[in-house]
Amino acid sequence: MDGSDLPSLLARKLAEAAPPRLCVGYSGGADSTALLHALAQLPRAFELRALHVDHGLHAESARWTEHCKRFGTTLDVPVEIVRVQVAHDRGEGLEAAARHARHAAFAAAIQPGEWLALAHHRDDQIETVLLKLLRGAGPQGLGGMREVRGFGAGMLWRPLLELPRVELRKYAAEHGLACIDDPSNTDLRLSRNYLRAEIVPKLAAHWPHAAESIAHSAALCREATSFLDAQAEAALTSLRNADDTLDARDWAALPDALRVPVLERWLHGLGLRAPPPARCEELRRQIERAREDREPCIALPCGELHLWRGALHALPRRSPIPDDWETNWNGAPLELPGGVGVLALCAASPDDRTALTDPSLRVRFRRGGERIKPAGDAHTRELRDLFQRAGIPPWQRGRIPLVFRGGELLAVGDLWTSDAGIAWFAGRGVHMTWRRK
Numbered sequence: 259m260d261g262s263d264l265p266s267l268l269a270r271k272l273a274e275a276a277p278p279r280l281c282v283g284y285s286g287g288a289d290s291t292a293l294l295h296a297l298a299q300l301p302r303a304f305e306l307r308a309l310h311v312d313h314g315l316h317a318e319s320a321r322w323t324e325h326c327k328r329f330g331t332t333l334d335v336p337v338e339i340v341r342v343q344v345a346h347d348r349g350e351g352l353e354a355a356a357r358h359a360r361h362a363a364f365a366a367a368i369q370p371g372e373w374l375a376l377a378h379h380r381d382d383q384i385e386t387v388l389l390k391l392l393r394g395a396g397p398q399g400l401g402g403m404r405e406v407r408g409f410g411a412g413m414l415w416r417p418l419l420e421l422p423r424v425e426l427r428k429y430a431a432e433h434g435l436a437c438i439d440d441p442s443n444t445d446l447r448l449s450r451n452y453l454r455a456e457i458v459p460k461l462a463a464h465w466p467h468a469a470e471s472i473a474h475s476a477a478l479c480r481e482a483t484s485f486l487d488a489q490a491e492a493a494l495t496s497l498r499n500a501d502d503t504l505d506a507r508d509w510a511a512l513p514d515a516l517r518v519p520v521l522e523r524w525l526h527g528l529g530l531r532a533p534p535p536a537r538c539e540e541l542r543r544q545i546e547r548a549r550e551d552r553e554p555c556i557a558l559p560c561g562e563l564h565l566w567r568g569a570l571h572a573l574p575r576r577s578p579i580p581d582d583w584e585t586n587w588n589g590a591p592l593e594l595p596g597g598v599g600v601l602a603l604c605a606a607s608p609d610d611r612t613a614l615t616d617p618s619l620r621v622r623f624r625r626g627g628e629r630i631k632p633a634g635d636a637h638t639r640e641l642r643d644l645f646q647r648a649g650i651p652p653w654q655r656g657r658i659p660l661v662f663r664g665g666e667l668l669a670v671g672d673l674w675t676s677d678a679g680i681a682w683f684a685g686r687g688v689h690m691t692w693r694r695k
Contacts, residue, residue: 267417524572
Protein backbone atom coordinates (compact mmCIF):
# COMPACT_ATOMS: atom_id res chain seq x y z
CA MET A 259 0.00 0.00 0.00
CA ASP A 260 1.24 3.51 -0.75
CA GLY A 261 0.13 6.93 0.38
CA SER A 262 -2.28 7.34 -2.50
CA ASP A 263 -4.32 4.39 -1.17
CA LEU A 264 -5.03 6.03 2.19
CA PRO A 265 -8.51 7.31 1.15
CA SER A 266 -9.49 3.88 -0.16
CA LEU A 267 -8.36 2.24 3.09
CA LEU A 268 -10.45 4.71 5.05
CA ALA A 269 -13.42 4.23 2.73
CA ARG A 270 -13.28 0.48 3.39
CA LYS A 271 -12.92 0.98 7.15
CA LEU A 272 -15.80 3.47 7.18
CA ALA A 273 -18.04 1.03 5.33
CA GLU A 274 -17.26 -1.62 7.96
CA ALA A 275 -17.67 0.66 10.98
CA ALA A 276 -20.37 3.06 9.70
CA PRO A 277 -19.95 5.73 12.42
CA PRO A 278 -22.72 8.34 12.32
CA ARG A 279 -20.43 11.12 13.58
CA LEU A 280 -16.67 11.30 13.47
CA CYS A 281 -14.27 13.46 15.48
CA VAL A 282 -10.57 13.37 14.57
CA GLY A 283 -8.04 13.79 17.36
CA TYR A 284 -5.93 16.36 15.53
CA SER A 285 -2.51 17.30 16.90
CA GLY A 286 -1.34 19.04 13.73
CA GLY A 287 1.45 16.49 13.25
CA ALA A 288 1.94 14.61 9.99
CA ASP A 289 -0.06 11.52 10.98
CA SER A 290 -3.24 13.22 12.19
CA THR A 291 -2.98 15.78 9.38
CA ALA A 292 -2.96 13.00 6.77
CA LEU A 293 -5.89 11.26 8.49
CA LEU A 294 -8.01 14.42 8.70
CA HIS A 295 -7.23 15.46 5.12
CA ALA A 296 -8.02 11.99 3.71
CA LEU A 297 -11.31 11.77 5.59
CA ALA A 298 -12.29 15.22 4.37
CA GLN A 299 -11.85 14.09 0.74
CA LEU A 300 -14.36 11.25 1.07
CA PRO A 301 -18.09 11.53 0.36
CA ARG A 302 -19.60 12.54 3.71
CA ALA A 303 -22.15 10.03 4.87
CA PHE A 304 -21.08 11.10 8.35
CA GLU A 305 -20.57 14.30 10.29
CA LEU A 306 -16.90 15.27 10.55
CA ARG A 307 -15.13 17.55 13.00
CA ALA A 308 -11.70 17.72 14.65
CA LEU A 309 -10.48 18.29 18.18
CA HIS A 310 -7.09 19.81 19.03
CA VAL A 311 -5.80 19.59 22.61
CA ASP A 312 -3.48 22.40 23.67
CA HIS A 313 -1.33 21.11 26.55
CA GLY A 314 0.33 24.49 27.05
CA LEU A 315 3.70 22.78 27.50
CA HIS A 316 5.54 24.44 24.61
CA ALA A 317 6.16 28.08 23.80
CA GLU A 318 4.78 27.49 20.28
CA SER A 319 1.51 25.88 21.40
CA ALA A 320 -0.55 29.01 20.66
CA ARG A 321 0.87 29.14 17.13
CA TRP A 322 0.13 25.44 16.68
CA THR A 323 -3.46 26.07 17.72
CA GLU A 324 -3.87 28.76 15.06
CA HIS A 325 -2.33 26.46 12.45
CA CYS A 326 -4.89 23.75 13.27
CA LYS A 327 -7.78 26.22 13.00
CA ARG A 328 -6.58 27.43 9.59
CA PHE A 329 -6.14 23.90 8.27
CA GLY A 330 -9.67 23.00 9.35
CA THR A 331 -10.99 26.05 7.53
CA THR A 332 -9.30 24.97 4.27
CA LEU A 333 -11.02 21.57 4.58
CA ASP A 334 -14.37 23.02 5.66
CA VAL A 335 -14.06 20.97 8.84
CA PRO A 336 -14.71 22.64 12.23
CA VAL A 337 -11.77 22.37 14.65
CA GLU A 338 -12.49 22.66 18.35
CA ILE A 339 -9.65 23.74 20.63
CA VAL A 340 -9.49 22.34 24.17
CA ARG A 341 -6.87 23.65 26.60
CA VAL A 342 -5.80 21.40 29.45
CA GLN A 343 -3.68 21.62 32.57
CA VAL A 344 -1.13 18.81 32.75
CA ALA A 345 -0.80 17.55 36.31
CA HIS A 346 2.79 17.29 37.53
CA ASP A 347 1.99 15.72 40.92
CA ARG A 348 0.62 12.30 39.95
CA GLY A 349 3.90 10.45 40.44
CA GLU A 350 4.35 9.83 36.72
CA GLY A 351 6.45 11.32 33.93
CA LEU A 352 5.46 14.36 31.92
CA GLU A 353 4.80 12.25 28.83
CA ALA A 354 2.28 10.05 30.68
CA ALA A 355 0.69 13.03 32.45
CA ALA A 356 0.16 14.82 29.12
CA ARG A 357 -1.36 11.67 27.62
CA HIS A 358 -3.80 11.30 30.53
CA ALA A 359 -4.82 14.97 30.26
CA ARG A 360 -5.34 14.60 26.52
CA HIS A 361 -7.43 11.44 26.83
CA ALA A 362 -9.53 13.01 29.57
CA ALA A 363 -10.19 15.98 27.29
CA PHE A 364 -11.14 13.66 24.43
CA ALA A 365 -13.48 11.62 26.64
CA ALA A 366 -15.21 14.77 27.91
CA ALA A 367 -15.64 16.21 24.41
CA ILE A 368 -17.00 13.13 22.65
CA GLN A 369 -20.74 13.34 22.08
CA PRO A 370 -23.12 10.38 22.52
CA GLY A 371 -22.69 7.96 19.63
CA GLU A 372 -19.70 9.86 18.20
CA TRP A 373 -16.49 8.08 17.18
CA LEU A 374 -13.08 9.53 18.00
CA ALA A 375 -10.63 8.72 15.19
CA LEU A 376 -6.93 8.66 16.10
CA ALA A 377 -4.04 8.38 13.64
CA HIS A 378 -2.13 5.60 15.42
CA HIS A 379 -0.44 3.43 12.80
CA ARG A 380 1.50 0.18 12.64
CA ASP A 381 4.75 1.74 13.87
CA ASP A 382 2.92 3.16 16.90
CA GLN A 383 1.54 -0.32 17.55
CA ILE A 384 5.01 -1.87 17.39
CA GLU A 385 6.39 0.72 19.83
CA THR A 386 3.47 0.17 22.18
CA VAL A 387 3.95 -3.62 22.22
CA LEU A 388 7.70 -3.27 22.85
CA LEU A 389 7.12 -0.80 25.69
CA LYS A 390 4.60 -3.16 27.26
CA LEU A 391 7.02 -6.06 26.88
CA LEU A 392 9.77 -4.12 28.63
CA ARG A 393 7.37 -3.37 31.48
CA GLY A 394 6.54 -7.04 31.96
CA ALA A 395 2.99 -6.92 30.60
CA GLY A 396 0.81 -9.97 29.99
CA PRO A 397 -1.38 -10.80 26.99
CA GLN A 398 -3.59 -7.75 27.44
CA GLY A 399 -0.67 -5.32 27.27
CA LEU A 400 1.14 -7.26 24.55
CA GLY A 401 -2.01 -7.13 22.44
CA GLY A 402 -1.26 -3.45 21.92
CA MET A 403 -3.92 -0.99 20.83
CA ARG A 404 -7.35 -2.15 19.72
CA GLU A 405 -8.87 -0.80 16.55
CA VAL A 406 -12.25 -0.11 18.17
CA ARG A 407 -13.29 0.19 21.81
CA GLY A 408 -15.75 2.07 23.96
CA PHE A 409 -14.63 5.53 24.95
CA GLY A 410 -16.50 8.21 26.91
CA ALA A 411 -20.00 8.56 25.48
CA GLY A 412 -18.93 7.09 22.15
CA MET A 413 -16.22 4.93 20.60
CA LEU A 414 -12.48 5.21 20.00
CA TRP A 415 -11.39 4.20 16.49
CA ARG A 416 -7.90 3.58 15.13
CA PRO A 417 -8.41 2.80 11.44
CA LEU A 418 -4.71 3.02 10.45
CA LEU A 419 -3.15 0.32 12.64
CA GLU A 420 -2.24 -1.79 9.60
CA LEU A 421 -0.59 1.13 7.81
CA PRO A 422 3.15 1.95 8.28
CA ARG A 423 4.13 5.47 9.29
CA VAL A 424 6.02 6.02 6.05
CA GLU A 425 2.82 5.75 4.01
CA LEU A 426 1.17 8.54 6.01
CA ARG A 427 4.24 10.72 5.50
CA LYS A 428 4.11 9.96 1.74
CA TYR A 429 0.46 11.00 1.64
CA ALA A 430 1.20 14.27 3.43
CA ALA A 431 4.10 15.00 1.05
CA GLU A 432 2.11 14.13 -2.07
CA HIS A 433 -0.63 16.58 -1.09
CA GLY A 434 1.73 19.29 0.13
CA LEU A 435 0.22 19.31 3.62
CA ALA A 436 1.79 21.66 6.15
CA CYS A 437 2.39 19.87 9.45
CA ILE A 438 3.55 20.78 12.94
CA ASP A 439 6.92 19.43 13.98
CA ASP A 440 6.85 19.05 17.77
CA PRO A 441 10.47 19.07 19.00
CA SER A 442 9.54 16.82 21.92
CA ASN A 443 9.23 13.98 19.41
CA THR A 444 13.03 13.94 19.09
CA ASP A 445 13.75 13.96 22.83
CA LEU A 446 15.49 10.62 23.37
CA ARG A 447 14.94 10.85 27.12
CA LEU A 448 11.36 9.80 26.40
CA SER A 449 11.02 6.03 26.18
CA ARG A 450 8.88 5.90 23.06
CA ASN A 451 11.17 8.30 21.19
CA TYR A 452 14.22 6.23 22.14
CA LEU A 453 12.58 3.05 20.87
CA ARG A 454 11.54 4.79 17.65
CA ALA A 455 14.94 6.33 16.90
CA GLU A 456 17.39 3.76 18.26
CA ILE A 457 15.86 0.33 18.80
CA VAL A 458 13.21 -0.29 16.13
CA PRO A 459 15.49 0.63 13.19
CA LYS A 460 18.11 -1.86 14.45
CA LEU A 461 15.48 -4.57 14.83
CA ALA A 462 14.27 -3.93 11.28
CA ALA A 463 17.83 -3.95 9.92
CA HIS A 464 18.57 -7.37 11.43
CA TRP A 465 15.07 -8.85 11.10
CA PRO A 466 13.40 -7.29 8.02
CA HIS A 467 10.03 -8.80 8.92
CA ALA A 468 10.14 -7.75 12.58
CA ALA A 469 7.24 -5.31 12.25
CA GLU A 470 4.95 -7.89 10.66
CA SER A 471 5.93 -10.52 13.22
CA ILE A 472 5.36 -8.24 16.20
CA ALA A 473 2.00 -7.11 14.79
CA HIS A 474 1.01 -10.77 14.27
CA SER A 475 1.99 -11.65 17.84
CA ALA A 476 -0.03 -8.69 19.11
CA ALA A 477 -3.08 -9.96 17.22
CA LEU A 478 -2.68 -13.40 18.83
CA CYS A 479 -2.42 -11.77 22.25
CA ARG A 480 -5.62 -9.81 21.62
CA GLU A 481 -7.41 -13.06 20.80
CA ALA A 482 -6.15 -14.60 24.04
CA THR A 483 -7.15 -11.43 25.89
CA SER A 484 -10.73 -11.67 24.60
CA PHE A 485 -11.02 -15.11 26.22
CA LEU A 486 -9.32 -13.95 29.42
CA ASP A 487 -11.59 -10.91 29.61
CA ALA A 488 -14.68 -13.09 29.81
CA GLN A 489 -13.07 -15.26 32.48
CA ALA A 490 -11.88 -12.21 34.43
CA GLU A 491 -15.32 -10.61 34.41
CA ALA A 492 -16.89 -13.77 35.83
CA ALA A 493 -14.15 -14.04 38.49
CA LEU A 494 -14.52 -10.39 39.49
CA THR A 495 -18.26 -10.80 39.93
CA SER A 496 -17.69 -13.64 42.38
CA LEU A 497 -14.86 -11.89 44.29
CA ARG A 498 -16.29 -8.39 44.60
CA ASN A 499 -17.88 -7.64 47.98
CA ALA A 500 -20.95 -5.48 48.50
CA ASP A 501 -18.80 -2.56 49.69
CA ASP A 502 -16.67 -2.66 46.51
CA THR A 503 -13.76 -4.38 48.22
CA LEU A 504 -12.20 -7.56 46.84
CA ASP A 505 -11.89 -10.89 48.62
CA ALA A 506 -8.12 -11.07 49.13
CA ARG A 507 -7.51 -14.79 49.67
CA ASP A 508 -9.68 -15.87 46.75
CA TRP A 509 -8.03 -13.27 44.51
CA ALA A 510 -4.56 -14.55 45.48
CA ALA A 511 -5.71 -18.12 44.71
CA LEU A 512 -6.76 -17.26 41.14
CA PRO A 513 -4.76 -18.77 38.26
CA ASP A 514 -1.77 -16.65 37.31
CA ALA A 515 -3.35 -15.64 34.00
CA LEU A 516 -6.42 -14.18 35.73
CA ARG A 517 -4.96 -12.46 38.76
CA VAL A 518 -3.75 -9.26 37.08
CA PRO A 519 -6.77 -8.84 34.72
CA VAL A 520 -9.19 -9.18 37.65
CA LEU A 521 -7.26 -6.61 39.71
CA GLU A 522 -7.10 -4.22 36.74
CA ARG A 523 -10.84 -4.47 36.10
CA TRP A 524 -11.69 -3.89 39.75
CA LEU A 525 -9.40 -0.88 40.08
CA HIS A 526 -10.50 0.59 36.76
CA GLY A 527 -14.08 0.49 37.98
CA LEU A 528 -12.96 2.56 40.98
CA GLY A 529 -11.15 5.10 38.80
CA LEU A 530 -7.68 3.82 39.70
CA ARG A 531 -4.83 2.27 37.74
CA ALA A 532 -3.31 -1.08 38.64
CA PRO A 533 0.32 -1.44 39.74
CA PRO A 534 2.83 -3.19 37.42
CA PRO A 535 2.62 -7.00 37.32
CA ALA A 536 5.65 -7.32 39.61
CA ARG A 537 3.83 -5.31 42.30
CA CYS A 538 0.75 -7.50 41.84
CA GLU A 539 2.92 -10.52 42.55
CA GLU A 540 4.28 -8.80 45.65
CA LEU A 541 0.69 -8.17 46.77
CA ARG A 542 -0.13 -11.86 46.31
CA ARG A 543 2.86 -12.86 48.48
CA GLN A 544 1.90 -10.38 51.19
CA ILE A 545 -1.64 -11.74 51.28
CA GLU A 546 -0.43 -15.31 51.67
CA ARG A 547 2.00 -14.36 54.44
CA ALA A 548 -0.14 -11.80 56.26
CA ARG A 549 -0.85 -12.35 59.94
CA GLU A 550 -4.01 -11.20 61.64
CA ASP A 551 -2.15 -8.28 63.23
CA ARG A 552 -0.58 -7.11 59.96
CA GLU A 553 -2.14 -4.75 57.42
CA PRO A 554 -0.06 -4.92 54.21
CA CYS A 555 -0.19 -1.94 51.87
CA ILE A 556 0.85 -1.70 48.21
CA ALA A 557 1.35 1.62 46.43
CA LEU A 558 -0.70 2.31 43.29
CA PRO A 559 0.20 4.86 40.61
CA CYS A 560 -2.33 7.26 42.14
CA GLY A 561 -3.31 5.64 45.41
CA GLU A 562 -2.77 2.58 47.55
CA LEU A 563 -4.13 -0.91 48.26
CA HIS A 564 -4.75 -2.09 51.82
CA LEU A 565 -5.35 -5.63 53.04
CA TRP A 566 -7.69 -5.55 56.01
CA ARG A 567 -9.99 -8.17 57.48
CA GLY A 568 -9.55 -10.47 54.50
CA ALA A 569 -10.42 -7.86 51.88
CA LEU A 570 -8.52 -5.58 49.54
CA HIS A 571 -9.44 -1.91 49.91
CA ALA A 572 -8.45 0.54 47.15
CA LEU A 573 -7.90 4.18 48.05
CA PRO A 574 -7.10 7.19 45.86
CA ARG A 575 -4.13 9.31 46.83
CA ARG A 576 -5.05 11.56 49.78
CA SER A 577 -3.54 14.79 51.01
CA PRO A 578 -1.66 14.33 54.30
CA ILE A 579 -2.77 15.90 57.58
CA PRO A 580 -0.03 17.70 59.57
CA ASP A 581 0.77 15.74 62.73
CA ASP A 582 0.39 18.78 64.99
CA TRP A 583 -2.70 20.30 63.34
CA GLU A 584 -5.09 21.78 65.92
CA THR A 585 -7.40 24.78 65.92
CA ASN A 586 -9.89 26.71 68.02
CA TRP A 587 -13.44 26.38 66.78
CA ASN A 588 -16.56 28.47 67.39
CA GLY A 589 -18.92 26.20 65.49
CA ALA A 590 -18.79 28.02 62.17
CA PRO A 591 -18.14 25.78 59.11
CA LEU A 592 -14.56 24.55 59.42
CA GLU A 593 -12.64 23.26 56.37
CA LEU A 594 -10.57 20.37 57.70
CA PRO A 595 -7.06 19.67 56.33
CA GLY A 596 -6.25 16.78 54.04
CA GLY A 597 -9.55 17.00 52.18
CA VAL A 598 -11.28 15.37 55.14
CA GLY A 599 -14.39 17.53 54.81
CA VAL A 600 -16.21 20.31 56.64
CA LEU A 601 -17.21 20.35 60.30
CA ALA A 602 -20.08 22.60 61.44
CA LEU A 603 -22.53 23.23 64.25
CA CYS A 604 -26.02 23.70 62.88
CA ALA A 605 -28.49 25.68 64.96
CA ALA A 606 -31.96 24.30 65.45
CA SER A 607 -33.26 27.86 65.06
CA PRO A 608 -31.77 30.52 62.74
CA ASP A 609 -31.92 32.96 65.64
CA ASP A 610 -29.72 30.83 67.89
CA ARG A 611 -26.16 32.12 67.39
CA THR A 612 -24.78 31.23 70.82
CA ALA A 613 -22.46 28.54 69.58
CA LEU A 614 -21.00 30.76 66.91
CA THR A 615 -19.68 33.23 69.46
CA ASP A 616 -18.18 30.66 71.84
CA PRO A 617 -14.61 29.76 70.80
CA SER A 618 -14.10 27.30 73.63
CA LEU A 619 -13.97 24.22 71.37
CA ARG A 620 -10.83 22.78 69.85
CA VAL A 621 -10.53 20.40 66.93
CA ARG A 622 -7.65 18.07 66.15
CA PHE A 623 -7.03 14.53 64.98
CA ARG A 624 -6.01 11.36 66.76
CA ARG A 625 -2.56 11.24 68.34
CA GLY A 626 -2.97 8.12 70.46
CA GLY A 627 -4.43 7.34 73.87
CA GLU A 628 -7.62 9.44 73.50
CA ARG A 629 -10.62 8.23 75.51
CA ILE A 630 -14.33 9.01 75.50
CA LYS A 631 -17.40 7.78 77.37
CA PRO A 632 -19.97 7.49 74.57
CA ALA A 633 -23.50 8.52 75.45
CA GLY A 634 -25.39 5.53 76.83
CA ASP A 635 -22.20 3.56 77.50
CA ALA A 636 -21.35 2.66 81.09
CA HIS A 637 -17.61 2.77 80.45
CA THR A 638 -14.97 5.18 79.25
CA ARG A 639 -13.26 3.61 76.26
CA GLU A 640 -10.10 4.15 74.25
CA LEU A 641 -10.72 5.23 70.67
CA ARG A 642 -8.61 2.29 69.52
CA ASP A 643 -11.13 -0.12 71.03
CA LEU A 644 -14.12 1.79 69.67
CA PHE A 645 -12.63 1.86 66.17
CA GLN A 646 -11.92 -1.87 66.26
CA ARG A 647 -15.39 -2.75 67.50
CA ALA A 648 -17.02 -0.49 64.91
CA GLY A 649 -14.90 -1.88 62.07
CA ILE A 650 -13.31 1.47 61.19
CA PRO A 651 -10.36 0.73 58.85
CA PRO A 652 -6.96 1.78 60.26
CA TRP A 653 -6.29 4.29 57.45
CA GLN A 654 -9.48 6.18 58.31
CA ARG A 655 -8.90 6.43 62.06
CA GLY A 656 -6.38 9.27 61.88
CA ARG A 657 -8.66 11.29 59.57
CA ILE A 658 -11.66 11.54 61.90
CA PRO A 659 -11.97 14.97 63.57
CA LEU A 660 -12.00 15.05 67.36
CA VAL A 661 -13.83 17.86 69.17
CA PHE A 662 -12.57 18.86 72.63
CA ARG A 663 -13.70 21.35 75.27
CA GLY A 664 -10.85 21.98 77.63
CA GLY A 665 -9.19 18.60 77.96
CA GLU A 666 -12.42 16.63 77.56
CA LEU A 667 -13.23 14.81 74.32
CA LEU A 668 -16.84 15.63 73.43
CA ALA A 669 -17.22 14.06 70.01
CA VAL A 670 -15.44 11.75 67.59
CA GLY A 671 -16.61 13.04 64.23
CA ASP A 672 -20.26 12.12 63.90
CA LEU A 673 -19.60 8.61 65.25
CA TRP A 674 -19.65 9.04 69.04
CA THR A 675 -20.61 11.89 71.36
CA SER A 676 -20.23 11.89 75.13
CA ASP A 677 -23.06 12.75 77.55
CA ALA A 678 -21.23 16.02 78.25
CA GLY A 679 -21.06 16.73 74.56
CA ILE A 680 -24.76 16.08 74.03
CA ALA A 681 -25.59 18.37 76.95
CA TRP A 682 -23.25 21.12 75.69
CA PHE A 683 -24.66 21.03 72.15
CA ALA A 684 -28.27 20.82 73.34
CA GLY A 685 -27.74 23.74 75.70
CA ARG A 686 -26.91 25.89 72.68
CA GLY A 687 -29.59 24.48 70.43
CA VAL A 688 -27.16 23.00 67.92
CA HIS A 689 -26.07 19.68 66.53
CA MET A 690 -22.78 18.81 64.90
CA THR A 691 -22.43 17.79 61.25
CA TRP A 692 -19.41 16.43 59.40
CA ARG A 693 -19.72 16.70 55.65
CA ARG A 694 -17.18 14.29 54.22
CA LYS A 695 -15.57 14.83 50.82
